[in-house]
Amino acid sequence: MTARRRIENTTGSYGVVAALFHWVMAVLVIALAAVGLYMVSLPDAGFDTRKITLILYHKQFGVLALLLVGLRWSWRLANVIPELVDHLPDWQKVVARFVHLSFYGLMFALPFTGWLMSSAAGIPVTFFGLFTLPDLAPRDDSLFRGFVEIHKWLGYLIVLCIVVHVGAALRHHFVFRDDTLRRMWP
Secondary structure (H helix, E strand, O other): OOHHHHHOOOOOOOOHHHHHHHHHHHHHHHHHHHHHHHHOOOOOOOOOOHHHHHHHHHHHHHHHHHHHHHHHHHHHHHOOOOOOOOOOOHHHHHHHHHHHHHHHHHHHHHHHHHHHHHHHHOOOEEOOOOOEEOOOOOOOHHHHHHHHHHHHHHHHHHHHHHHHHHHHHHHHHHHHOOOOOHHHOO
16 A cells, blocks of 8 residues: 555545544534533623633634634545445435535534624634634624524534434444444544
């Protein structure tokens, strides 16, 4: 196997770049979901600045997630997608592809709805002090509340997709004892 083949995907496994994108995005998305769920439980008023600090970090890492998912999607389009294991019934193959595409949709939609939410609130979105994103929506309280709801429900959906995805990967590894999980390791 040449070095090029180890970097790129093959029909049998993911390459190092795809695996690295997968695991970096997995850690980032799970952390963003956990912080998001935690920060909304904190009180809005008072002298405790934890919530504001967490929101600022959540937004900046959300922008990072958006940039990384753009790069990841580009890599996916430029590479072959490994075949699913043969023993799966067709309906499970359809579900597997649907969950993967749902992840991509949600990984794009969540940062955009967060960005729209901040724009409608009149609060700028910065990327670790390097640059400020332009507003995507006018300042509007009702728009803000709508985007909060959309962002919240998309967050719940991505958590559901994570649970399904991890459950399926573990089932393949421990029940079917196939290479589904192993071929995602770099």
